[in-house]
Amino acid sequence: MVNLFNYIDRQSPVHKLTGAAKFALLILWMLAAMTTFCTPYLCALTVLAVLLFRLSKIRFRDVAVMIWLTLVFLALNNILIYLFSPEHGVEIYGSRTLLFAGIGRYTVTAQQLLYHLNVVLKYTATIPIVLLFVATTNPSEFAASLNRLGVSYKISYSVALALRYIPDTVREFHDISQSQQARGIEMSRKENMVKRLTNAAAIILPLILSGMDRIDVVTNAMELRGFGKNKTRTWYMGRKFSTGDILCILLGILLVAVSLSYTLWNGGRYWNPFG
Amino acid sequence: MEENNDIQNRKRTFMSEALIRFEHFGFQYLAQAEPTLKDINLTIRKGEKILIAGPSGCGKSTLGNCLNGLIPFSYKGEMTGSLTIAGKETRSMSIFELSKRVGTVLQDSDGQFIGLTVAEDIAFALENDCVGRDELHSRVEEVAGIVDLQGHLSHAPGELSGGQKQRVSIAGVMVDDVEIFLFDEPLANLDPATGKQAMELIDEIRERTGACVIIIEHRLEDVLHRNVDRIVLMQNGCITADLSSDEMLSTDLLKQAGVREPLYLTALKYAGVKISAAHRPSxxxxxxxxxEERRAVRDWYRNTETTALPAPDTDFLRIRDLDFAYDNGFTALQNINLQIRKGELLAIVGRNGAGKSTLSKVICGFEKPTRGTLEILDRDGYCDLSNRSIKERADHIGYVMQNPNQMICKTMIFDEVALGLRTRGVAENVVKEKVEKALKICGLYAFRNWPVSALSFGQKKRVTIASILVLDPDMVILDEPTAGQDFRHYTEIMEFLRSLNEAGYTIVMITHDMHLMLEYAQRAVVFCDGNILADDTSANILTDPDLVKRASLKETSLYDLALLCDIDDPGSFVQHFIDYDREVRG
Incomplete structure (x- = not known):
């Protein structure tokens, strides 16, 4: 849980960008990748994403857990698509090139393979960017830049605050769960599912109650130090928008524009080499 | 002589400039039938340092919240009379306006840490004031320098010790150049040595800024480590005494109000010494x-008879050559050899992170040791614990967490206590019998059909103890059993634990409280950097200056009294006091 929001502090051009610019790029990038099934374009995005990743000096092992998780999802996604509609590609591309007869409806066609390739490429084109955003964005700086983008500072700050309390809550969950286990509340696989769910309530309730205590303390502490006094506030971690940030957002817009104009020019989202 | 008077007068005029003035002030919370504060009259002058003491529920925190504006901003209610700060009526000011004058450091230094890093937390108030980026950075640097945190600016709260977190809180209000510092129980959650440093830092800041300091605390002796101008005593919402600290300590008022007096004064009273302000007893x-008075103390020590408690000698738990390291490689325990005796009341002490809590986790089976063995005395002799699950160990060893709210998961008291038995599949008629027995031991039988939410903090603590006792363990480990309790509740909980101990339970307490250790634990084990530094009687440990220093403990003031009275064996003097005190009170 803690590792999912792991900001890794390194010196790189990607780190120098403001969180807001990176966030904008992330959203635009996802949009560009989601709206198209143009295989060459997705390939290009993947290459670009990997290059940016290299640029950030984030190493593979820094984010290995996340990558493995994504790969599992990717595999699952592909298996399910194949199980439910083994000839989905045939429907989409309007042609059928049988490569292998298979068993019953489970055939192997070139069209289906291309469709699966597209699904894989969608993952590979976006996941590096998501990881990049998470690993190179300082949460406080992100809150500051969200505010700069026009999001109310109270909402922006609550994002930072949530991140501030994640480690505490994880630790507390751990402590409570241990003390409840000592009273005989089994959370391991030895118990059946229903029992485990009711047992989980024995941990969640104290966690919520102590969470409420915590909220009480922190709201008082914030008010006592003037939070909410003015319509705006400044940010210790705030940064000025640089040329890099503007270029970054322009890149995002360009990517979406390419994706959309391809769809319009092509008359559909699918790049079809079989036609 | 005349000249001297003149200086005195001039000093008085400077000091007499009233900064805070309560006049016939009262406050009643919206949901309460009675006012919490009644007819408060109190003047606090510029640059003064005041201690507000009193038992829980006397209204001292409410008084503090009236000063910083949390009342009526966050807690609604009705104010009567007048409260002015620098001549201005506070009810005409907003909480923000007040926060520019009154800087509040709350009790929970972890909970009030708002920023993701030290620097951001210090900058928080300035950010809200829309201070520009460059000034933000230079101000934070400057203030961090004063509280000695320059090297920690980019650290997250999890990477700081309790004392460092408190310094961040202090820095966070110092950036505002406040005229009044309000500390709400600054010593709770700090180990004794850090508490001492905190009082020194507060003094330093006061000298540096000339600000007025108000401390709300019931740990009187620890606050008085540094001079306090006045002590204001509160009881039932009223101020019952307002005296200089020396005058206050020469009366019995504190004791009568349920605030613990310093131990050396109790000892002097036992020796028949009449204390006056001229002794400078603060x-x-x-x-x-x-x-003559010193002789009286020596005579009392030599001529009164006490009997020491018998020390139990059968081992219940044997720990041999135990090591423990966390997954990240951090070695938390190293080569631990320890025997806990059956029927003993043992204290485990040491600074935060010394390995005390880790040891209890290893004993309960929450963590697996990297090396070494644990054995407990079962019906058929000693047996190894390594193959026993958490649940199986819980039949012998119970663990009570510091905060009862982290343990309680049922809404009704009976169900909460019955939980452990029901998960073990015990028949309902047996459950009823056992739960009622545990509730009787804990003095909660009358409440058995009540909801948990109707109980006080101390009563909830007892519910959690009952819910452990119901499983019939031989030994109970308690983490900070009295944290945050005033003297009356402290005594109540500790006398209860003593009665459990007398009933045959082995009790192990993890604590920062030197009084608790001295008064209740026959034996104490001192942890430092994952090792056992000492294993001795509490009296011997707290009179060994070298050990006290290495383990971040605090010498008992009885030790200083022994030295003052030329007693050459302070350890046995302290032991004498403890035994005598127990006999007088019991």
Whole structure:
């Protein structure tokens, strides 16, 4: 849980960008990748994403857990698509090139393979960017830049605050769960599912109650130090928008524009080499 | 002589400039039938340092919240009379306006840490004031320098010790150049040595800024480590005494109000010494005693008889050559050899992170040791614990967490206590019998059909103890059993634990409280950096200056009294006091 929001502090051009610019790029990038099934374009995005990743000096092992998780999802996604509609590609591309007869409806066609390739490429084109955003964005700086983008500072700050309390809550969950286990509340696989769910309530309730205590303390502490006094506030971690940030957002817009104009020019989202 | 008077007068005029003035002030919370504060009259002058003491529920925190504006901003209610700060009526000011004048450091230094890093937390108030980026950075640097945190600016709260977190809180209000510092129980959650440093830092800041300091705390002796101008005593929402600290300590008022007096004063009273303000009793280091009075103490020590408690000698738990390291490689325990005796009341002490809590986790089976063995005395002799699950160990060893709210998961008291038995599949008629027995032991039988939410903090603590006792363990480990409790509740909980101990339970307490250790634990084990530094009687440990220093403990003031009275064996003097005190009170 803690590792999912792991900001890794390194010196790189990607780190120098403001969180807001990176966030904008992330959203635009996802949009560009989601709206198209143009295989060459997705390939290009993947290459670009990997290059940016290299640029950030984030190493593979820094984010290995996340990558493995994504790969599992990717595999699952592909298996399910194949199980439910083994000839989905045939429907989409309007042609059928049988490569292998298979068993019953489970055939192997070139069209289906291309469709699966597209699904894989969608993952590979976006996941590096998501990881990049998470690993190179300082949460406080992100809150500051969200505010700069026009999001109310109270909402922006609550994002930072949530991140501030994640480690505490994880630790507390751990402590409570241990003390409840000592009273005989089994959370391991030895118990059946229903029992485990009711047992989980024995941990969640104290966690919520102590969470409420915590909220009480922190709201008082914030008010006592003037939070909410003015319509705006400044940010210790705030940064000025640089040329890099503007270029970054322009890149995002360009990517979406390419994706959309391809769809319009092509008359559909699918790049079809079989036609 | 005349000249001297003149200086005195001038000093008085400077000091007499009233900064805070309560006049016939009262406050009643919206949901309460009675006012919490009644007819408060109190003037606090510029640059003064005041201690507000009193038992829980006396209204001292409410008084503090009226000053910082949380009342009526966050807690609604009705105010009567007048409260002015620098001549201005506070009810005409907003909480933000007040926060520019009154800087509040709350009790929970972890909970009030708002920023993701030290620097951001210090900058928080300035950010809200829309201070520009460059000034933000230079101000934070400057203030961090004053509280000695320059090297920690980019650290997250999890990477700081309790004392460092408190310094961040202090820095966070110092950036505002406040005229009044309000500390709400600054010593809770700090180990004794850090508490001492905190009081020194507060003094330093006061000298540096000339600000007025108000401390709300019931740990009187620890606050008096540094001089306090006045002590204001509160009881039932009223101020019952407002005296200089020396005058206050020469009366019995504090004791009568349920605030613990410093131990050296109790000892002097036992020796028949009549204490007056001229003795300067507020600090043992500065106290003056005549030769006759010192002789009285020596005579009391030599001529009164006490009987020491018998020390149990059967081992219940044997820990041999135990090591423990966390997954990240951090070695938390190293080569631990320890025997806990059956029927003993043992204290485990040491600074935060010394390995105390880790040891209890290893004993309960929450963590697996990297090396070494644990054995407990079962019906058929000693047996190894390594193959026993958490649940199986819980039949012998119970664990009570510091905060009862982290343990309680049922809404009704009966169900909460019955939980452990029901998960073990015990028949309902047996459950009823056992739960009622545990509730009787804990003095909660009358409440058995009540909801948990109707109980006080101390009563909830007892519910959690009952829910452990119901499983019939031989030993109970308690993490900070009295944290945050005033003297009356402290005594209540500790006497209860003593009665459990007398009933045959082995009790192990993890604590920062030197009084608790001295008064209740026959034996104490001192942890430092994952090792056992000492294993001795509490009296011997707290009179060994070298050990005290290495383990971040605090010498008992009885030790200083022994030195003051030329007693050459302070350890046995302290032991004498403890035994005598127990006999007098019991």
């Amino acid at each position: 600090n043992i280091q500065k106290m003056t005693l005549s030769e």
